[in-house]
Amino acid sequence: MQNPDDNQIASRRDRRIQRKRQEILAAATRIFAQKGYAAATTKDIANEADIGESTLYSYFASKRDILIAIAKETGEVFDRKFQEARGLENRAALVELLENAMDIFTERLDFTRTLVAEAWIDDEIFENYVMLRLKTIELLIEAFITDRVSSGVFRPVEPGLGARAVMGMFAGIVIPVLRGNEAPFTPEKRHQIAQDVVDVLLDGVRVRHSD
Amino acid sequence: MQNPDDNQIASRRDRRIQRKRQEILAAATRIFAQKGYAAATTKDIANEADIGESTLYSYFASKRDILIAIAKETGEVFDRKFQEARGLENRAALVELLENAMDIFTERLDFTRTLVAEAWIDDEIFENYVMLRLKTIELLIEAFITDRVSSGVFRPVEPGLGARAVMGMFAGIVIPVLRGNEAPFTPEKRHQIAQDVVDVLLDGVRVRHSD
Amino acid sequence: MQNPDDNQIASRRDRRIQRKRQEILAAATRIFAQKGYAAATTKDIANEADIGESTLYSYFASKRDILIAIAKETGEVFDRKFQEARGLENRAALVELLENAMDIFTERLDFTRTLVAEAWIDDEIFENYVMLRLKTIELLIEAFITDRVSSGVFRPVEPGLGARAVMGMFAGIVIPVLRGNEAPFTPEKRHQIAQDVVDVLLDGVRVRHSD
Amino acid sequence: MQNPDDNQIASRRDRRIQRKRQEILAAATRIFAQKGYAAATTKDIANEADIGESTLYSYFASKRDILIAIAKETGEVFDRKFQEARGLENRAALVELLENAMDIFTERLDFTRTLVAEAWIDDEIFENYVMLRLKTIELLIEAFITDRVSSGVFRPVEPGLGARAVMGMFAGIVIPVLRGNEAPFTPEKRHQIAQDVVDVLLDGVRVRHSD
DNA sequence: AATGAATGAGGATTCATTCAT
DNA sequence: TATGAATGAATCCTCATTCAT
Known part of the structure; x- marks a missing residue:
């Protein structure tokens, strides 16, 4: 009773x-x-x-347990954000994906900073808590590119390379913020950046000779 | 005497x-x-x-002194490689720049891995031994873009963003090697990648509607 | 009230x-x-x-207080068992004494094991809770021997040594049980052992040349 | 060179x-x-x-390693002392065995004290460093008794019990010294005690009714 | 110059005990 | 009374650094 x-x-x-x-x-x-x-x-x-x-x-249970808990937490936040984003329908969806990714970094700056630092030398953290999530994004972008390559909208670029390029551009912009060398993005900036990255991916920086 | x-x-x-x-x-x-x-x-x-x-x-003098010495060393190797590359004349020069950069990573993989890890948390290392060199490259690329924007060859993109995009793409490709998750590049692969990165930068992945 | x-x-x-x-x-x-x-x-x-x-x-009041309480408890059980055994009238009484002692070990095996371990290094426990009781038995046996020596039934052995010998034989048999290396005695075994110990004490193992 | x-x-x-x-x-x-x-x-x-x-x-390597080293040491001293004593020919040999055993305790009092204390709760120590050696002595005595029982010199006592009795008597005398409650033996005392223990074993304390 | 030996200053972790509820 | 939570005081052990040879 x-x-x-x-x-x-x-x-x-x-x-x-x-x-x-x-x-x-x-x-x-x-x-x-x-x-x-x-x-x-x-x-x-x-x-x-x-x-x-x-x-x-x-x-x-231990100092390491705290680190793992941080890794888990960050992973869960990530998953919550990306569970619906099943396939990227169009350009706008890709932009939104990048915005969401930037969101996570902005919101949980310190968590992510720690995670990245440790993942750099710790294989368990890298494998289970970082790679797993990056792979999710990478695959989404790869599928996006593969799609368009086969429908002739994109040049026959290697999708893996394309995905890496996007993630790299993204990283190049996000890392200084993560590292603490630049201020976090405002929502407007965030949107602008996502747009620009996709722009470069799609059309590069060169002026179209005709259009 | x-x-x-x-x-x-x-x-x-x-x-x-x-x-x-x-x-x-x-x-x-x-x-x-x-x-x-x-x-x-x-x-x-x-x-x-x-x-x-x-x-x-x-x-x-100390364990830290060893780390600093490694950082210095790597910096000097870098400088030797990049001292002649004063201005990027053309597309080929940009490709070569990227190839050279990949060279360093390939040659001094371990040095760089350590350096990056430590730079992530150590401001002195970051400032004096990493940022300084990255800035060199960034400025070269920025100048390259600024040039072409003002001569109308490039769309009016923000040069800083463009430079970051290139370095990011580069990072996206180099990091897995640095981290030890992918095999180092062969010279041919290296050249191909540099080409591809510059291709994407210039023209994106989308098929030209006319040409 | x-x-x-x-x-x-x-x-x-x-x-x-x-x-x-x-x-x-x-x-x-x-x-x-x-x-x-x-x-x-x-x-x-x-x-x-x-x-x-x-x-x-x-x-x-403390962890140690728990240990002391256990020691007291065991001591009291002992005292209850041995308070009537004032003098050992005859051989049978000696056998019974040993059986009683074995009883305590059998019943309160864990208590005793702990007690012995701690007494080995802790003088307070040793003095007040172990020695005191061992002395009781020792004196009983000593008196038994002294008696018989003076009445000529026993050889003129040193009574202290005799008592120790008996207690030692007893210990040699009881310790493996205490330590957990042998199963506790059944009542029959217990009786047999007590008999044997007294037999050896009285007559040794050698065949009498005449009798 | x-x-x-x-x-x-x-x-x-x-x-x-x-x-x-x-x-x-x-x-x-x-x-x-x-x-x-x-x-x-x-x-x-x-x-x-x-x-x-x-x-x-x-x-x-660790605190425990120190304990193990002590155990090993003591074991080796023991082995050195007992390696020649292959079989007990006669009464004198048994007396000498006991004297030797007492020697070890006398010489390496603290070592042994520590060892016994730890063996009481630590199975590894007990098994490998104490039991092993005690068994050596026990078997020697058992063989001694078995021999004499089969040749009719001893009553048909159980040899195991006899051995235990001897070792017990021995323990009863040695333990107070080990525990630090009695002074170590002088060589004369040592000899006397060994004699007495064997006497009791062989003939008990009772006067021969005839002889 | 090279090094075996020694160590002080911590570092993660445990645990008996106290305290507020 | 019962207890979950909190903690100071150790405890074993590591490691960068110094020193004598």
Whole structure:
């Protein structure tokens, strides 16, 4: 015979725990973004989260576990954003895809920064939390290009290369923001950039000799 | 000057010291590339270089000093390669620029991998050893675009954006190699890629409606 | 005394508290026996007792206090068993003494295992909770021997040595059970062993040349 | 082409390392004997050995490794002492066996104390470093008894029980010394005790009714 | 110049205990 | 009373760096 409130209480407690976990993740993310995972100490994180160092271990099993949790989180945000984008119908859809991608970076700047830094040397993070998602986007763009190549709208470029080119352009623009060397995009800027990238992809920068 | 041979002896000694420094740097580079700077230990490096751990300190003041030396080295290689490329005369020159850039990555893969990883979190490395060089390339490309925009050959794109787009495409193709997920380029592949990137930049992927 | 029931209530509460204490002690004993005192954590004990870790501290002042409580308990059980055995009248009494001792080990195997382990390094435990009781038995046996030596039934052996020999034989048989390397005794085995030990003590293993 | 002294130098260095290892083991043994393995800290050991805490780790891989080294050492001393004692020819041989066993305890008191304490809870230590050796002695005694039982010199006692009895008596006498509650044996005392134990085993304490 | 040895300054993690509810 | 949460104080261990030879 349990108290009728038990469920509510449990969920209230769960929420409290979740909130605390989020706070710690946020703090850890800030620290990781500043010094990188390896140079960050659990003490740094605890101080940033304003809790005792040992309290960390009530919420996460290890320092690495915190990193993984950040990776998972970012992955989930990504998935939520991209689950509907099944196929790119037209140019506008491609632009929107890029805008969405920029959104994630803008919103979760520090998370992503940490993730990218660690993925660079850590194969598990790279494989499971970064590559998996990049592949999603890459495949969408590849399909987009393959489509148009076979219908004769595009020149017979290698779709893989095209996709990489788009992602690369995207990266070239996003990385300075991620790295902290440029201000995050305003929504208008974001839209403009997505447009420009697609423009270059489609038509290049050269003036059409005729048209 | 006690002895007429002093200079020669000194320089012979200098050469020996320089050679040893290079060996240590090479060893360190391999280790850094494997585990990242922070996770690499001086013991790892010494073992790889087949010397005693303390001997490192006869050649470098600290672990960080080794990293900086690697950064300097890579920067110098870069500069040697790019010092003549003062202005990009034509399309071929741009292609060659990209090929040269890919060259460096191919040749000094490990150096670059380490450098990028560290630059991601270390502002000094970033500023002095990475940004400086990227800026060189960026400016060359920007000038190239500005030129053509003002002479009406290119649409009025923002030159900065164009430069970034090129560097991004380049990055998108080079990063998987750097990260170790793809095999380094063969010279033929390299040339092809450079061509393709410039093609996309100039004309995009869309079929010309008329020509 | 506000209420006539107060005493009863108090004693009912006391009993509840006592019961809980016993449960905790039993749980702690099991854990200590498995990992030893130092390696056992309060969390282990709380889990085994199926209570919250902090609840332990409503019943015991510290982890060490739990150990002491176990030691006391075991001591009391011992005393209850040996209080009547004031003097050893005859051979049968000696056999019974040993059987009783084996009884305690059999019944409170885990308690004893822990106790012995801790007594080995902890002087307080050793002095107050182990030595005291061993001395009781030793003195009984010594008196038994002294008696018979002075009445000429025994050779003039040193009674202390004899007592030690008996206790040692006893230990040699009991220790593997305590340590968990042999199964506990059945009542029949127990009786047999006690007989054998006394036999050896009295007559050794050598065949009497005449009798 | 190495220096002719290389071997000597190597062995001198080896000896130095061995000496240091011994010093550390001795220090650790003292500490373990005082507080037990679990309660002893690496800092305690380092202080006792008068070296820095981290220096320990140049000689041993872990705290547990130190314990194992102690166990090995003690085992080897034992083996050296008992390797010749192949079969017990006669009563004198049995006495000598016991004397030798007491020797080990006397010489390496702290080592043994530590070992026994840890064997009580640690199965690996128990199995590989204690049981193995005890078994050696036990089998020797068992064979001794079996022999005499079959030749009719001994009553038909169970040899296993007899062996245990002897080892138990031995333990009963040795344990207080090990535990630090009694002074170590003088050589004379040692001989006397071994004699007495064998006497009791053979003839018990009871006066022969006839002889 | 080269190095084996030594170590101080941490670093991640554990745990007995306290405290607010 | 019971307990989840929090934590300070260790604990084992690592590592960049120094030093004596």
